[in-house]
Amino acid sequence: MKKSVMDIRLNIKPIYIGFEHLYYYEGPCRMAGGEAIQPGFDAVLQGKMYKGFLGNIDKYLSDEKFNILKPSTTKGFDDWVLSDEMVDTLLVDDHETDVYLVSSNFGANTILEEFCTKTEKPIIVNPTKSFGSLAAVASYGVGSDIIPCFDWLELVRTMELLRAQKCVSKANILLAPRFGGTKAVAGGNDTFNNLIEVTKKLGTRFRYVNVHELMDQMKPLPEGGNYTTPGRETPNITEAEIEALTKMADEMMADAEPCIVDKQFLLNSLIAWKQVQKNMDLYDCSGFVAPCPDACSTRRLNEIQFTFCLTHSLNLDLGFASACEYDVTAAVVMLLLMSVSGKSAYMGNTLPIVTTEGRIELPPHINEAEVPADLTYEDAQHLYSTLHSTPCRHLHGLEKAADKYALRHFAYDQGFGAIQRHEFNDDKGQIITFCRISQDLKQMLIGTGEIAFGVGYDTDNCNGGFVFKVSDSRELFKKQMQFGLHLPIVYGDYADDLVFLAKRMGLEPVVDKVPERD
Amino acid sequence: MKPEAKKKLLESKRMAAAEVAAIKDLQAAGTLTKDAVRHGFYKYVLAKYMLDEDEAVSTEIAALAAQSLAKIVKIDKELIGNADKPATCDGASSVDMKQSLLIMALQREFEIKLDGLKVAFADTTDELANLMWVALQKA
DSSP states (O other): OOOOTTTOOEEEEEEEEEEEOOSOOOSTTOOOOGGGGSTTHHHHHHHHHHHHHHHHHHHHHOSTTEEEOOOEEEEEETTOOOOHHHHHGGGTTGGGOSEEEEEEOTTOHHHHHHHHHHOOSOEEEOTTSTTGGGGGHHHHHTTOOBOOOSSHHHHHHHHHHHHHHHHHHTOEEEEOOSSOSSOOSSSOTTSOSOHHHHHHHHOOEEEEOOHHHHHHTTSOOOTTBOSSSBTOOOOOOOHHHHHHHHHHHHHHHHHOSSBOSOHHHHHHHHHHHHHHHHHHHHTTOSEEEOOHHHHHTTTHHHHHTOOSHHHHHHHHHTTOEEESTTOHHHHHHHHHHHHHHSSOOBOOEEEEOEEETTEEEOOTTOOGGGSOTTOOHHHHTTEEEEEESOOOSOTTOTTSOOOOOEEEESOTTTOOSEEEEOOGGGGTTOEEEEEEEOTTSSEEEEEEEEEEEEEOTTOOSSOEEEEEEOSOHHHHHHHHTTTOSBOOEEESOOHHHHHHHHHHTTOEEEEOOOOOOO | OOHHHHHHHHHHHHHHHHHHHHHHHHHHHTOOOHHHHHHHHHHHHHHHTTOOGGGOOOSBHHHHHHHHHHHHHHHOHHHHHHHOOOOSSSOOOHHHHHHHHHHHHHHHHHTOOOOHHHHHTOOBHHHHHHHHHHHHHHO
């Protein structure tokens, strides 16, 4: 079954470690007198604290993003006996646990330390009881994956980020190559150098459908099977699915502002999207990567009269990664960005506005008429652009109402290849976060910008996007050379979150300076 | 300790002891009922927490403990020191401490043994009285 970033839940295992004094005595580990140091008192008080711990879990982590596993408890005593059973009872669900949430009492140090060193899963300690994370410094010092959280609010955000990491590490991405499986011949060949290393380092796995076989599936299965797989049953589009997609086309055309694409061409693109979705479902995938130029030169896109642009837009609107030009890196990064933000991502050719010798030189596909007349040379030194034909309707949130959109076409002459447009001029001033992982899996570029103006809403082809303000375009350009042309973005500032995740993924964060904000 | 505060503390102890004695008398006579335990225990808690029946906000033990703490602060802050020393380094709240001390006291005075974890999850005086009822029947 296909899995969007909204489908992934983080399995959180609560652990409570108690500690009881078996006798009445006073001394440097007794902090009270009377009834409070009698045998039995610790059990009662810690029962109350355990209840409070569960209450906080209920208060802060009751979200469908989180799956709270059955809590496990153990306790130690002041005879300091430590048995396997005391610790192993906490590890019974280790195989399905993504992160432990531990509350441990003073005195139970040995149980806590042995537990922490017996699991390789991350551990977060109840921040507001028993010295918080500092109670686990000994285990942290010997390599246990303790993630310190200052308070419950930071704990919640940390859980959300661990869920984002899980979205990437558990994802399968469907690749549709024409030639080799790692890189396309043309297009995004600044993608990862080695996909096996990606799986080893990030966890993401890759599954394949040949692009010719995929295109063969875009018509009902003929008798005797498809040309590329004669005699084989394949999941071709069905007449019933075409009928449903025809209704979807009518609805999309009615809502588009404006709609400048023929219905048949929109239907062709919707069939492509449906076939990609069906294959993602078949291969349990969370993302898709298309080999745009490699597929284009087969001339079959021209023959079938479609492009994959709308596939990407619609996938992204549902929380699935979807990347152009066989840019596998962009797909992985989009999964990360969408799961961190809960918003659709966008990817485009990302290029600086070049200021040189007193002139402002615009990147390809930006129409000079769309540039504000009052743009100064000085301001242009801080501008970057990103353009493609895959904007989506949920840039403000996957669960928020869809933005308005236009429907246009990619092919100038024949009018096929339905594309969505987003009016980025409506989002002037919007903070964005961009990100990309280096080809060699060593670094992650992280930066923020601010939308200055939109471009391409009223044009066809691969021109929809926006120009955004950065700290220093020349400096970002130099950094970008280590990463690649496509810098996927999401709305909002998630730079700190991505720095945290980069470190957890074993990547060195390369952070672009924050631009001045009005 | 102020004389007035001392007088209230002694009065509280006397009233609590009277409720314990009443329940024990019924138990000895074989006429103790669950309702009698609930009613008597509620009055016992109010006495322990120095609360009058007409000022008690609810049967929620945590709410009564918090109300008691607030009232004691007004009477004499020294009483808090006597009642609620921090027992551990684990950050237990004053309300948790007060409830735990209540449970220790009731176990001693009613001569019963309660499961620490189960009593921790009893939110109201009635829920705690139900656990007491089971323990008293075994006693």
